[in-house]
Amino acid sequence: MSTQESTLAAVSAGRSWQERLEPYLAIVGPLAMIAMILAFMAVVEPARYFRLSNLNIILLEAALYMPMAMAMTFVITQRGIDLSIGSVAALTGIIMAFAIKQYGFPAWVAVGMALMIGGTFGLINGLVITRFKVPDLIGTLAMDLVYRGFALVLAKGLVLARFPDLITDIGRGRISGFLPIPVLIGLITFIVGAIVLRKTWFGRYSIAIGSNPESAEMTGIAVDRYKVYAYVLMGAMAGLAGVMLTGKLNAIQATSAPYFNLHVIAAVVVGGTSLFGGRAYMLGSLAGVLLLSLMINALVTLRIEFFWQSVASGVVIILSVGLYTWLQKKDRDGSKGVLASLSTPDNRKLFKLAAVLILGIVSLIVLGFVFATTTTGSG
Amino acid sequence: MNAVSAPEDLAVPVIRMRGISKHFGGVTALENVDLDAYAGRVLAIVGDNGAGKSTLIKILTGVHQPSSGTITIDDESLVLDNHSDAIALGIDAVYQTLALADHLDPAANMFLGSELTRRFFGIPFLDNRKMRKEAERVLDERLGVKLRSMNVAAESLSGGQRQAIAIARAVYHSDLRVLVMDEPTAALGPQETARTLKLIKVLREEGLAIILISHSLDDVFEVADQVQVMRRGRRVGVVNTADSSSQEVLGMIVGAGAEGETS
Ligand SMILES: Nc1ncnc2c1ncn2[C@@H]1O[C@H](COP(=O)(O)OP(=O)(O)OP(=O)(O)O)[C@@H](O)[C@H]1O
Ligand SMILES: [Mg+2]
Numbered sequence: 001m002s003t004q005e006s007t008l009a010a011v012s013a014g015r016s017w018q019e020r021l022e023p024y025l026a027i028v029g030p031l032a033m034i035a036m037i038l039a040f041m042a043v044v045e046p047a048r049y050f051r052l053s054n055l056n057i058i059l060l061e062a063a064l065y066m067p068m069a070m071a072m073t074f075v076i077t078q079r080g081i082d083l084s085i086g087s088v089a090a091l092t093g094i095i096m097a098f099a100i101k102q103y104g105f106p107a108w109v110a111v112g113m114a115l116m117i118g119g120t121f122g123l124i125n126g127l128v129i130t131r132f133k134v135p136d137l138i139g140t141l142a143m144d145l146v147y148r149g150f151a152l153v154l155a156k157g158l159v160l161a162r163f164p165d166l167i168t169d170i171g172r173g174r175i176s177g178f179l180p181i182p183v184l185i186g187l188i189t190f191i192v193g194a195i196v197l198r199k200t201w202f203g204r205y206s207i208a209i210g211s212n213p214e215s216a217e218m219t220g221i222a223v224d225r226y227k228v229y230a231y232v233l234m235g236a237m238a239g240l241a242g243v244m245l246t247g248k249l250n251a252i253q254a255t256s257a258p259y260f261n262l263h264v265i266a267a268v269v270v271g272g273t274s275l276f277g278g279r280a281y282m283l284g285s286l287a288g289v290l291l292l293s294l295m296i297n298a299l300v301t302l303r304i305e306f307f308w309q310s311v312a313s314g315v316v317i318i319l320s321v322g323l324y325t326w327l328q329k330k331d332r333d334g335s336k337g338v339l340a341s342l343s344t345p346d347n348r349k350l351f352k353l354a355a356v357l358i359l360g361i362v363s364l365i366v367l368g369f370v371f372a373t374t375t376t377g378s379g
Numbered sequence: 380m381n382a383v384s385a386p387e388d389l390a391v392p393v394i395r396m397r398g399i400s401k402h403f404g405g406v407t408a409l410e411n412v413d414l415d416a417y418a419g420r421v422l423a424i425v426g427d428n429g430a431g432k433s434t435l436i437k438i439l440t441g442v443h444q445p446s447s448g449t450i451t452i453d454d455e456s457l458v459l460d461n462h463s464d465a466i467a468l469g470i471d472a473v474y475q476t477l478a479l480a481d482h483l484d485p486a487a488n489m490f491l492g493s494e495l496t497r498r499f500f501g502i503p504f505l506d507n508r509k510m511r512k513e514a515e516r517v518l519d520e521r522l523g524v525k526l527r528s529m530n531v532a533a534e535s536l537s538g539g540q541r542q543a544i545a546i547a548r549a550v551y552h553s554d555l556r557v558l559v560m561d562e563p564t565a566a567l568g569p570q571e572t573a574r575t576l577k578l579i580k581v582l583r584e585e586g587l588a589i590i591l592i593s594h595s596l597d598d599v600f601e602v603a604d605q606v607q608v609m610r611r612g613r614r615v616g617v618v619n620t621a622d623s624s625s626q627e628v629l630g631m632i633v634g635a636g637a638e639g640e641t642s
């Protein structure tokens with residue numbers, strides 16, 4: 001027995017730095033990237049990037065995504081995904097706007113409605129996934145079309161603007177000498193989310209479900225019900241984001257919030273929550289939200305075209321998922337040379353395929369220039 | 380438990396399954412199977428791969444619902460809609476796959492589905508510290524297992540340690556009456572196998588009815604009182620280990636014996 005223990009101890013000493021680092025990996029990654037962005041901007045454009053007013057803009061931008069990132073952490077931990085949150089935010093925002101502007105509802109009633117209606121949309125998503133057995137990716141993508149469609153039907157091309165103080169306070173107000181109100185709201189949702197994750201059945205079962213759905217089922221966990229809960233939370237937080245967005249711009253229209261889904265998923269994934277389920281890092285998600293806001297603001301400050309943001313978000317998702325997967329694989333199989341693993345027969349065939357494609361494109365471009373007619377020159 | 384020494388026809392089974400059939404789509408996994416389990420006894424279920432052993436015990440633990448047939452506990456009939464129903468009645472299982480959540484720590488796994496809570500302002504919150512203490516205690520006192528760290532994810536533990544957690548989960552409930560173990564020793568080394576068999580004997584002495592699925596006839600003849608043989612979804616016989624041999628049981632498993640059901 002004692003020899004067994006001592007070998008165990010030896011093994012543990014050998015990999016202890018990795019083991020000890022693991023819980024913080026999620027936060028170290030985004031923090032390192034944040035540091036890189038800050039360092040880069042400090043060299044390239046310090047005056048405009050580090051202005052107090054610009055930092056305020058970054059925080060307000062980040063705050064908008066915080067509640068959604070908190071909820072998405074639960075959804076993704078359960079191996080789910082929700083692509084409909086942008087449309088849910090736009091539609092709840094528009095319903096709230098109509099309630100206030102057309103029917104004269106008091107603002108606080110309309111805000112409450114937005115949260116509840118968002119939650120109801122989440123409930124519909126959850127039922128589509130668990131009862132109709134539509135895979136979450138397709139289910140929420142289809143529901144995204146539905147919610148966006150309703151938003152367009154309701155608002156047509158209208159921009160609904162000018163809202164009561166409560167709404168603009170939620171979106172961009174500030175407690176003087178302290179944080180902006182939306183930042184406060186975002187941080188509170190994260191604190192609540194962290195407690196729920198560690199200290200409640202919902203949090204515990206979310207990890208168990210994502211870790212191994214069959215096991216969860218066998219230990220008597222109502223897997224489908226807890227999945228629905230996660231989507232309801234997600235919908236309610238998307239509704240809250242709809243309110244915050246409306247308040248931030250003091251306006252809402254049917255096409256608002258187009259890329260919420262990928263932005264929020266990117267933030268959560270960058271923060272170390274695994275798309276393969278079972279690993280949840282609330283603090284990582286918060287860091288991820290901050291990182292994305294810093295990055296996008298940096299792009300804006302550098303006057304890089306808006307459309308590059310979409311390129312950047314996509315690249316960040318791919319890089320971070322790939323990186324975390326690679327890190328996890330490495331500490332399981334022992335490290336192998338990168339070059340050695342690249343030169344397998346399969347990979348060589350793929351390289352050849354890539355070479356053929358690139359060669360084809362290049363030769364077509366050459367042919368295009370050779371046979372080009374000059375008509376388009378003057379346009 | 381006097382049931383151990385009483386003649387079989389005088390003892391009343393805790394669990395009585397009668398005429399159980401189960402169809403998965405077009406596949407018939409079980410056909411008209413009976414099962415009796417007695418307090419303070421170990422009933423082994425043996426049979427080839429796909430004979431329906433796991434399916435039968437999953438019906439007993441409420442994971443699957445039978446297509447037809449009845450289950451009684453203490454002569455009261457049961458309808459199990461899910462696994463929680465079975466646990467509430469004192470029926471629990473250690474599955475072939477162990478049913479652990481790889482990303483959760485040992486204590487969270489041990490209490491998965493029946494967490495200990497503490498109330499703050501009337502709201503129940505998980506009591507992680509108490510669960511950890513209890514897990515450590517149960518693993519040590521009942522199973523003689525000490526983990527190096529209670530802080531690691533279950534995926535980093537050895538097969539024997541993982542199994543200990545799964546067993547601890549089942550035996551933690553003081554009102555446990557029927558424990559089902561699906562191939563508990565399949566993934567274990569000789570030392571850990573011996574420890575598991577010893578544990579089964581201890582639990583039998585405590586008066587539990589134990590149902591043990593195993594492919595190892597050596598293990599079966601070491602701990603079981605009775606052996607139920609399954610073949611292609613049917614029960615082909617039940618024998619007492621005291622008046623049988625592994626030769627005979629093996630014959631029943633492959634269908635070479637005097638049984639008339641080979642056709
Ligand atoms: N969920 C399921 N869906 C469809 N068929 C199933 C399912 N579970 C079991 N079966 C089928 O039922 C039959 C019995 O399977 P079961 O798992 O009970 O066998 P087993 O006796 O436990 O085998 P093993 O010794 O390999 O564990 C098999 O033919 C199997 O394919
Ligand atoms: Mg089996």
